[in-house]
Amino acid sequence: MDRVTIINTIGKKFQTQNIENGEYSYVQEAGGKEELVKALGREPLHVYVDIRFEYDDLVLLVETKQRFTKKDEKQLAEYVEIEKVLHYGKKIVAMLANTNNDKIKVWQTEVDDNHLLHNETVVDKITHYVKLFDVSKQNDREKVLKNTYDLNELLHKLDIDESKRSQFVGTNLLYIKDLVNKLGATRIDEDVLKSLNQQWSFLTESQIIEGVKSTLSNLLDGSENKTKKIELLQNNVLNDQKVKKLKKNDWIKILDTILMDIYRYIDADSSEGQDILNLFFIAFNKYTGKADKNQAFTPDHITDFMCRLVGVDRDKIVLDATCGSGSFLVQAMVKELADCRRGKTDEESVKLMKLVKEKHIYGIEIEEKAYGLATTNMLIHGDGNSNIKFGSCFDCKDFITNADPDIILMNPPYNAKPKGIPATYKTNWTKNEKNGTKDPTKGLVFIKYISDVIAEMNKEREKNNCPRKHVKMAVLLPVAAAIGTGTRIKEIKTQMLEENTLEAVFTLPDEIFYPGASACACCMVFTLGKPHRKSDGTIDETFFGYYKDDGFRKKKNLGRVEQFDIHGNSKWKEIEENWLKMYHNKKEIEGLTAMAEISGDDEWLCEAYMKTDYSILSEESFQQTINNYLSYLVKEGKVYES
Template sequence: MSERLTESIVYDFFRKHKGLSSGQSVTIYPQPQYNEIEKIKKLLKNASKKGNGDGKPEFIVTFPSPNSDLLIVVECKKDILKHQSKTGDQYGEYAVDGVLLYSSFLSKEYDVLSIAVSGITEEQLNVSHFLQLKGQPKAKALSTAELLTFNDYLRLYLYDEDKEKQSYEQLLDYSRKLNEHLRDIDLSESQRPLLVSGILMALEDAAFVASYKKKTVPSTLSKFLVTTISEKLDENKISGFAKNTMIQSYGFINTHSVLASDKLINIPSQTEEIISEDAIKGNYNTVLRDLIEDIEKNVKGFTRTYKYYDVLGKFYAEFLRYANGDKSLGIVLTPQHITELFVDIANVNENSIIYDNCTGTAGFPISAMKRMIELCQGNSAKEEQVYRNLIGAEANSNMFTLAVSNLLIRGVKTINIHYGSCFELAEDIKLLKPNVGFLNPPYAKKKEDARELKFVLNNLEVLQPLSTCIAIVPISCAINDPLKKELLKKHTLEAVFSMPEELFYDSKASTVTCIMVFTAHKPHEQSNKKTFFGYWRNDGFVKNKKYGRVDSEKQWQEIKSSWVSSFRDREPVEGQSLLKRVTAEDEWTAEAYLNTDYSTLTELEFEETLKSFLLFSLKDIS
C-alpha cells in the first residue's frame, strides 16, 4: 500500500478548511503543482531526500496577503513506525526527517510551518508540527499533535512567541526608516506620530482603502484623508470639543507644504524605498499616497494581529528619540512590560473600571483591556462593557488625539478618554465610579517643580473606597516630598517597589523610578498595616543598541511572577523585599531598610567597585 491513502486523508481535510475568516482562501498545491511558483521551484531544486535532485514534498500551501511570507509544507508516510528517526537524517524513510529537510531549504525565503503525517486511518494518524522562521538555522517543534484548520494554523503562526518578537522587531526597524523619511519631508516630531495615527484610522474605512490610490491630486487626497478621519470619529460617537480638538491636531495634513502640494516634490535619495515609480518618473507628487500605502503594508497588519501593543506609543518614542519634545513636556512613556505588571499587581478582572488620569498614548488602558477581554471569554456584551470601563484624562491635545486613535484602531467602540485637566475633570470622573487607578504622571523638569504626587492624589480622590491605585514616579517622591503626609492622611501605602535604574533607557530619560501602591480612602494609620517594600531593580531586560531594553534571555515572565507572588502573599524575600511600618517622615524605599549580605561579595566584585569609586572621585576632583 502506497502513501496515497495518507495523502488523501490530509488533502480531503485541507480542502474542507481552506477558507479563512478574512474571506480569503489558501491555495493547496499537491506535488508537482507547486513547481508553477518559480521561487519555490528554485528553493527545492537541490532539496532531494536522496541528495541528487529536486525536493518533492506531498503538498505545499500558500497564504494570501498579508501573510504571503508563510508556507505550509507536508510530508506523509503510510507506516506510523516511519514517523521520525532517532538520528533525524533519514530523509527518504521518515516523515519528520523529510519535511524538516524541505523546511531547511524553503526557510531561506519563507516562514515555514512543517507538518509530518503518518498512518492510514484518521484514528491512528500521527501528526507533528514544526515552525522555522525565515533565516533561522533550525525548526522548532510545536505542541500541536492533530491536523488543524488553516485559520488555526494562521493563529498558531502569528502568535508564536518567536514570530511575534520578529514582527515587533520588524516594526521597530520600520519605525526608524519611517522617522527618517518623515523628517526629510519636514514633518515635526509631534506631527509624525499624528500622521501615522490618522492614516491608520483612515485605513479602517473600506471606502478609503478602495479608493485612496486613485487620488492623483495630492491636495484632494489630503482632504480625503482628513474627511475620512472625521467620519470615523463620528461613527464612534466622538463629537463636540473632543472631536474638534482631534481634527485641529490633524489639520496640518491639509496645509503641509509637501503632503498637500500639487507640485512635484523631490525627495532625498535615502528614503527612495518609500517612493513610488510615479514619483521617481516625475509624473506627480505621490508622497502622501506612498506613505499611506507603505503604512498599510508595514503597520496595519501588525496593529490588527497584535492588538495589545501600544504601537503609537512606540512610534512616538522613536520619533522623539533624538529630540527634546517629550522631555520638555515631562512625558516619559511607560514600557509595555511595566503596564502589564500594573495589571497583575492590581489583579484586574473583567469587571474592573480603570482610570488613568495621565493617559498619554493609552498604554495602561490597552494593557488592562487585554486582560479584561481575555476574561470575557468571547462574551460580546461583556466586551462592550470593558470598552466603557477604560477611562482616561489627558490635557495635552496631541497626546489625547494619539490615545483616542490608538484605541479606535483596536476596534474599541466606546471611547471614554476625556480631554482636559484631570484636576478640573475630577467630579465628572468620580461619577463613573472607577475602582482601579493607574498613572505615570508628567515628571518635573526641576526639583522645585515637583508635582508628581499631586497627580497621584488626584487619581486616588476619584476612586471608589478601598480601590487600588498604582503609580510609577521618580524615586525622589519616596524620599523627601511634602505631599507624602497628605497621601497618608487619606490613603494607605500598601507597597513601594524600586525599579531598574535604566527602565526608561528607550526614551533617553535618566529618571530613576519607583512604583507606589495605595488603597484609596482608608487613612494609613487606621489600616495598622506594614508597608511592603520590594527591591525590584533587576527585571531581566538588557540594553540593546538597536532595540532599546529587551528581554533577550526571556527571564521577565518568571521574574514578574516571583515579584507579584511575593507582594500578594506579603512574604519577604531575603535581599529583595521586606515589610516595615512607615510614616510620612520615613523614606519609602527598600534600599533604606534591606540588610546588605556581604557574604556573597566576591573579591573581583570588590575590586571592580573600588576602581569605579576611585575613577568617580578623580573625575569629581578635576
Template sequence: MIRQNEYKSFPELADIFRGRSKTGKGDAFPDFLVVTSGPTVRPVMVIETKAKEDALPQALHEASEIYGAACLEAGHPVLAVGVSGQENTTIRVGVLKFHLGEWKPVKYENNPISWIPTPADVDSLLSSPTLMDLAPVIPDPEVLAERADLINRILREANIKDEFRPAYVGAMMLALWHTKGNLRRDPRYVLRDINAACEEAFKDAGKPELARSLHVDEANAKLAASAWRVLSTLEKLNVATSSFAHDYLGQLYETFFRYTGGNTIGQYFTPRHIARMMADLCESTPSDVVIDPACGTGGFLIAAMQRAYDQSSLRYEDAIELVREKLIGYESEPVTAALAVANMLLRGDGKTGIRKEDCFTATDYPVNACDIALMNPPFPHKKTDVPPERFVERALEALRLRGRIAVILPTSLTVKKENAGWRKQILTHNTLLGVVQLPDELFQPYASATTTVVLLEKGIPHDARRETAFVRLHYDGLTLKKGIRVPRSDGRNQVPDTVDAIVNKRVIPGFSGVAAIQPGDEWAPGAYIPSAPPDEDELRTSIDELLRRWTSFYIRYAREVATQRKAIANGEIDVHPYRNLLSDAKRSNASNLPAEPGTIGGMFDIYYGMKELHSREGIPPGDSLIISPTEEYNGCYGWLTFRPLIEPPFITVAQTGSIGEAFVQTEPCAVNDDCLVLLPKPDVDVPLAGLVVAAAAIRLERWRFNYGRKLTPARIASFRVPTSGDLERWVEDRLDAWAKICESAVDVYSEA
C-alpha cells in the same frame, strides 16, 4: 520553490515577493509562489498574485482550486494565499484553508486575515485540522524600530516637522484600520482619503472635535507621492489589525521620540510591560472601572483592557463590550488625546472613554466612582508645572473606598525629608500596600529619570503595624542596545516575581522585603530590602571594573604618585594610621555600628572623612593625593598641599556625588568628608584581595541610595560580603597582573 526556513520574518519574505511590474510603476508580485518547509510531504503555502487590486477573488480561486488542489492531491496540507494589487496602489491579501471539504477563510477575531502568514503560522495552522484562527505576529522591538526609521525618513523627505510626525503616523494607522486597508494610494486622493477616514472614525466614536488633531496636510505634494510607502510599511507590521496583544501606536510614538530629542510635548510614556505590571499589582478585574487622569496615548487603559480580556475567558466581542464602559482617561494635549482615542479604536473600543480635558478642571470628572487608578503623571519641568503629588491626590478623589492606585513617581518624592509631610498626609487617609523601584534605564533613551511605582489603597488609614512590601525590579526583560530597549539575551525578567512579591509579601534578600511603615517614613525599597550575598558573575564584573579604575589612576597620575612617594621618603609628608587622627567620640560612634560577622560592619570600622577638606577653597595645589566623591581615577580629586595623609590600604565610599562608588586606596591620601573611610577592624585580617571584594560588594548596593536617600555608615554596615577561597585567588591573580602595569608606570618617573 522557496523553503520557509530561508526567511526570518514576514517583511523579509515580502521583500522576496516583490518584483517590477511590466509598466515599471511601483512594486508588483511575481505570478506564483509555493512556500514549503522541506522536500518531503510538508505543510505548503501557495501564493497566487495578480497585478490589479480587484482581482483578489481570482487569485484566491487559482491558489485554492488549482494549485492548492494539486498540493492536496499530492498529500501536502496547504494554505492558499491570494495577493492582488501593487504597493503604490493597494495590496489585498486573502488566506484560505481546506476544512471539512471546502476552502474557508482563515480569520482573526471573526474577520478574515489580511496578511501573509509566517512559516511558523503555516506550521501551526496546518498541524491542526480544526484550527482556523490566526493572531497577527507581533514584531520585536528591533523590527519595529527599523520600520519606524524608514517611516521617519519618508516623512522627513516630505518636509514633515519632527513634532508633527507622530500625528501623521497615527492618522495613517487609524485610516488603514477604519477602511480595512481600502485607501486609494493615488497621489491625487491618498491624503484626502486619510483625513476623511480619520474624521469618520472619530465621528463614529463620538469624538468629532479631535479629528483635526490627527490630520495630514493635503497640499503637501511630496507626502502625497510617498504616502503609499508609509501605508505599505504599516500594513506589513499588521498595525491596523485590532488586537489586545500590542500597543503598536504607543510604541511607534515612543520610537519617534528618538528623532525629536527626547519628547515632543513634555511627556514620557510608560513602557507597555510596566503598565501591565501595574494593572496586575492592582489586581484589576473585568468589572472594575479604571481611570488614568493623565493618560497620554492610553497605555495604562490598554493594559487594563488586556488584563480584563485575559481574565474574562470571554469572546473578543463580549470582552470589548465589557470594558467599553469601564475605561476613563483624561489628556489635555490635543495630539496626544487624539492618539489615545485612535489607540483605543484600534483595540476595538468603538465607544472610547478618552476625554480631551484637564483632569483638574473637567466638569465630568468622576468622584468616588472608580475602582482602579493607573497613571504616570508628567514630571514637572518648571515651578509652574503641576507637581505629581496633585495628580496622586486627584486620582484618589476618583476612587471608591478601598480602590487602588498604582502610580509612577520620581524616587525623590518617596525619600526626601522635605516630602515627609506629604507622605504622612497621604497615609493619614490611605494605606501603603507596596513600592517598586524601577530599573534606572527604564525610560532611556528618552529620559533618565529615577522612578518608583507606589501602590495605595484608598480610604483606610495606614496601620503602622501593617507590613508594606518593597521590591527592587532590576531586570525587566529588556536592556538598552543602540538607543533601543530590546529583549535581554539572558532572558532575565523579574516582572512576574515583582507582582508575586508585592501581592504575597515575599521576603527575598536583595530583591524584596516587608516593613512596618510609620507616617512620614521614607518609602525607599533600599531601606527595607535585606542585603544578600551578590551574584558571583555580577561581583566579578564589579571587581573587574574596580581594578580597571584603580589602574587608570596609576596610569593617569604616575608622575604625581612618584613625586608623593619621594616626598614621604624624605619626611616632607606625614603619614599616620587614621585611627590616630580621630577623636574618641568618632571612634566610639564607629564601635556602636552593627557588626554581624560576614558583613561590612563586622569586618570594618566605618568613619567619616576629613572635615578639613570639606571645602578645598584656599588650599593650594601641591603633592598630596586627595580623594573625593567622584567615580573617576579611583576617586582621585587631584593633588593639593595638605598634611597629614592616611596610611593605606583602606576603602573609601562616596556619600554624595557619585553615591556608592567604592574604591580601594593603596597610596597614602587625604579623604574629603563627603566620603566614608573603611578600616579593617584591628582583630580582623582583611588582605588586599578582601578589600577589593568588599569594595565591589558595596558598589553593587549603590541602587539603594540617591540624592534623596543618603549613604551613611549605619546603612552600609549590614551589607553582606561574600567569602570564597576561589574568588579571593581569582582577585589576587587579577591584582598581580594590574599591579605590574601600575608599578611599571610609576617606575618611569621614579627613575627619572
C-alpha cells in the same frame, strides 16, 4: 456538558453520522474493515468517533468521556490519523469533552502537546473552529518592529517632522484599516495593494488628506469632545506645511509601506495582534521623543507589570488622569480584551469586548500633542468611544466621578508648574513655592487629588447606605517623592496614609524613561479608601522591592532594549514573574525585598529597609553607587559642580 448540548452548540446541521446513535464509523466510511486496514497500513484500535462535524474543508472530531484522561488523547490521536488518510487535505480540529462538567481540551491538526490550544476552554460554534485556520493575517512581531524603524527612516527622508511622525503614522494606519474593511479583503496581498494604489492614483494630494480626516471623523462619532479632536488632528498633522508638500507618489509610498510592511503583519482581532499594535506605537514614540527630555513615555513592560500588580481584568474600570499618549490605557484595554476571550464563546466575547471599549477605559490629558496621540492610540486598538478628556485632571472631578474607576494607573508630571495646581493644595506653601516653576511635591499632589475625589465618592456612598469602595492605584513617581526630605512631600505622604493604604513601593531601574526623561522612578501601589491604620489601631507592613534589574539594556537610537537568553527566551518575562511572585507572597529576600511599618515621615524605598549581602559588593559597584548619588545631588541643586 452533555452530548446534545455539544451538538447543538457546534451546529447540528454540520454533524456527519453514518451509523446509529449518531456516531461516525471509519469502517463504514472506508467501505469495510479490510479497506480501512489497507488505507491505514495497520489495524486500528479505535474506529468509532462519538461526534463528527464537517464544514467546507474543516472536520471537527469530538470524543466525549465522563472524565477524560491521557489515555483518551491516544484514542483521539488515532481518529485524527484515520481522518488524514480517508479525507486527505481536510483541516482537522480534535476535542475531548467531559460529560460530567464543562472541561474540554482542543488540538489543531495533531493531538500532541505542541498542537494543544490552551485558550480553547469552551465549546463554540463551528465557525469559530474554521477561524483557527484563517491565515488572512499573521502576527509577526519582529517584522513589525524592524519595519517600524524603516518607516521612520522613510518619513525622515520625506522631511516629516520628528514630533509629528507618531500621530501621522497612526492616523494613516486608521485610514488604511478603513479602506481594507471597505474592500472586504480577507487578506492583505498584492491584489489589495494593486486595488488601493489604483484608487489613490485617481486622487489628488488634498483628496487623500481629506480621506484621512473623514475616516477619523467617522471613527470619532459619539466620542467625547469630537470637534476638539478633529481640530487637533488638523492643526498638528494634516495642516502641517511639510505634510501638505508631500507629492502623490510620496503619499502612495508611505501608505504602501504602512499597508504591506506594518498592517499586513498584525491581526488586530487577536490578543497578540493588539499587543503588537501597542509595541508599534510605543516604538514610534521612542524614535520621535528623543528631543524632549521632559517627556516620560512609560515603557511597555512597566505598564504591563503595573496592570498585573493591580489586577486589571474585564470587570474593571480603569482611569489614567494624566494619560499622556495613552500607554497605560492601551495596556489596560489589551489586557481586558484578552480576558474577554477567556472561557467565553466568540459571541459572548464580542459583547464583553464592546462593553470594555465603550465603558471601561477613561483618560484625561491637558497637553494637546499628547491628547491627540492618546486619541489616535486608542482608536488604533479599536476603542469604541475614546473616553479621553481634554483638560486638567484638577478640573475634571465630575468626569472621574462618573467614570467610577476600580483601578487608577498614572505617571503624573514630576515638575508641573505650581500655577496649574488648585489653591486648596497650596495653602501651606511658601511664596517662593507658589511662584516657582516646579511642583515641590514631585507629583504627589496629583495622587492626593485623586485620593480626595475617591474620598468624596465614598462619603456619598455612605450617605446612600452603600459600602465604601476600595480603588487600587499604581503610580510612577520620582525617587525624590519616596525619599521625602521636603516639607511638602512629607505633608502629602502623611495625608495619603490617613485615607489610604500604601501596599507596596518598588524601586525601578535607572533611566527607565530613556531616551526621554532622565528621572529615576519608583512605583507606588495604594488601596484608596482603606486607611493605612486600621480601626483597632494596628498597621499592616508595606512591601518594598528593589527591582532595579529588568533585563533591559540601553541601545543607541532604540532606548532600553529587551534582552534574550541563548534559547531566545525573554529575560524580562522571567524577571516579571519573579517580581510579581515576591510581591504576592510578601517574601523578604536579602538584597531584593523588605517589609516594614511606615509613616509619612519615613523613606518609602526598599533601600532604607532591606538587608544587604555585602559579600557580593565590588569596588566597581561601590564607585557606581557613589557616582549615582553625586549625580542625584547635583541634579537636585544640593551640590554644585566647580
